Structure formats: C-alpha cells, structure tokens
Amino acid sequence: MFIDKNGVVRMPKAYLAGTEIFYPNTLETQEKYHKLCEKYGIIGYYPSDLPPEDEFKDYEPKDNSLHETELKFFIHDANHIRRSDIIIANLNPYRGEEPDSGTAVECGIAYGMGLRCFAFVDDARPRKERYKGVKKTRLDGTVTDKDGRSIEDFDRPLNLMFSEFTVFEGTMEDALKGVREIFNKELVAAGYEPFAVKE
Amino acid sequence: MSEKLKIYVAGYECFLPNSTELALNAKNLCEKYGFEALSPILENGNKEERDISLTKEETAKYIFKKNIRLIDRCDIIVANLNNFRGWEPDSGTCFEIGCGYAKGKKLYGFIDDMRPCYEKYIGSIHKDGGLWRDDNGAFFESGCVNLMISGPAKIAQGGLERALQMIKNDLEQGE
Helix, strand or coil: CEECCCCCEECCEEEEECCHHHCCCHHHHHHHHHHHHHHCCCEEECCCCCCCCCCCCCCCCCCCCHHHHHHHHHHHHHHHHHCCCEEEEECCECCECCECHHHHHHHHHHHHCCCEEEEEECCCCCHHHHCCCCCEECCCCCEECCCCCECCCCCCCCCHHHCCCEEEECCHHHHHHHHHHHHHHHHHHCCCCCCCCCC | CCCCEEEEEECHHHHCCCHHHHHHHHHHHHHHCCEEEECHHHHHCCHHHCCCCCCHHHHHHHHHHHHHHHHHHCCEEEEECCECCECCECHHHHHHHHHHHHCCCEEEEEECCCCCHHHHCCCCEEEECCEEEECCCCECCCCCCCHHHHCCCEEEECCHHHHHHHHHHHHHCCC
C-alpha cells in the first residue's frame, strides 16, 4: 500500500530497472524480485515481465530489422515505466565506472513521466570517493581522472542528473525495505495503517 | 521569420578541462545549421560563479533543475554517445535522453564507432545461447549502443556536425 499522487491508497507499482536481465540467471532473479516485492507490499515489473495483451495496440513493427526489434523492446520497457508509480534502479557501475546506459535512460524516462525515483548501489559513498581509478587534482582543486576529466564533487554517489533519486546502499531488498519504510511513514502520517511486512 | 528549433546538447564534455570551449564550438555549429543551442555547460557557468551558500548537494539539485528546464524548452536532444570511463556512455547523458523521450522531444546521437557492442568490446567474449557474453555472463546488444538509446534515437557516425546534418536532412524530408 501507499498513497498515490491523487491521494488514493492502493498497491504501488514499481519498475525494477537494472542489468540483472543480461545474466544467465535472469529467470531466477525475476522470481526472486517478484517474491521480494510481494513481501514489501509492492507490485514489481521486471523488464522481461509479459505485458498486458494490449501492449502494442499503438505500435506496429515495420519489418524484422534490428532497429524495429530494438524499438519494440524499447517501447515494451517504456510502457512498463508508464504504468508504474515508482522506479527502483540498480545503478551499480557496469563494464567500467558508469552504470548501464539502458538503466540510466529508464531513470530519465521515469523521472520525466513523474514517477518517484529510487535506486540502489553497493557503495553509496560520494562519487569522488567511489571512483576506483587514478585521481589527480587541478590547480583550482577540482578532482579529475588520469585524463584530466573532472569527477563530480557534490557529496552524491552518482551523476548529478540523479539528484532526485533516493539512493539506498545495498541490494534490491534493501531498496524495497527503504521504500516500504518511506511509504509506511506517509501512510501513518495520513492516518492509515502501515503495510505489515511478512517476515 | 519562424523561430529556430532548439537543440539540447548532451554529452560528457562538461567533465573535460576545455568544456567551455567545446560548448561554444557546439553552439556555433548549431547556429551554422540554423538551430539554437541549449547547452547545460554554458547555462551552468564556471565553478567560481556558484552560490557558496548552497551545500554541495543543493548545488547539484540546482544544476539538475536548470538542465531539466533546458530539456523542457528544447525541441531536439543531440547526445554524444561515445563511451565514458568504460564501455557505457556517460550516465547523465543517458538520463537526459530518457527524460527527453518522456517529454516528447526528438532524439539524435553521434558516435565514432558504429560497430555492434560486442565487436567494439576489448575483453574476452564467448557465444552462449545465440548471444555474445562477457566473462561475467552479461550479454551484449547487437546495436552500436544499448537498445534503450538506438531504439528511439537516430544515430550519426562521427561528431556533432554529422548529427546536425542528419537532423537538417530529416527536417527537409519532412520527418
């Protein structure tokens, strides 16, 4: 349960963005995440979850080209985001220092569509401290990588475009627990019963 | 005289030591093609101009909100999709693309290397279940970037100018 933007108390829908789908154990993760969401009183949409039947009523692929296939998957994910109230994104570094670009795009879509934004990372220290490479300092005090490119210094773990994200340190479960705590505080403040997490 | 279309110029250039120079070059290029550039770099000025009464986090939020307002105002987003500190584009740029999509903006990008991700990757890869995977088992996309970008965005091979040429061409074709 949560209180939505219109003041209605109902089950929150969460889009679970991240790289988990790329790995061979994606089916296990999908099941695990669904069970975790249920435990915390949230309806979770894993990227490969099947859409409701009317998914592509507004979109007809032109052909079997790579681009049309990509666009179909893109629309599938964007629609999951569209039907969700919140996004919970795995923004851990992926193949380098940056999070997965697909997840980052989904975060932007979610923010742009007015979803409440949450994320989780293993290490939630400020970006400067999280950076694993060689660091240098410019004369004006700016910390940079070995190629002289600045590293953000805003006391936030991620790029400043994720400023409206509440970032939890830990796993998806830690994020769900955190989101549930926030929703329960809001429910109680408005005079409703909090959701009881099944242990 | 009709109003010029506005282009939000997204990319990791903001992290480079010559970011202002690059932003001015981008602005001039946009104007050369008849567009108005909306540049987060030029909008947010120098570090020295920042309001020191704000905390670091508040400063980040302030810059973020300014960038979102620029995205609101633009008609088109053009994004530098080259890899940044690894095998992914800059996450801020990716966020801006997503936000632009949600707000109904036209999306374009540019990249030096248009080969599929698995061809560009320098590291060991293997085929499994029809997909190329890295040593951690994660599969690679078939496009030159993640499909969440190559799905909705048109991508030019080369620099910003190539993307601007593509946009101008599309507008002339009535797209």
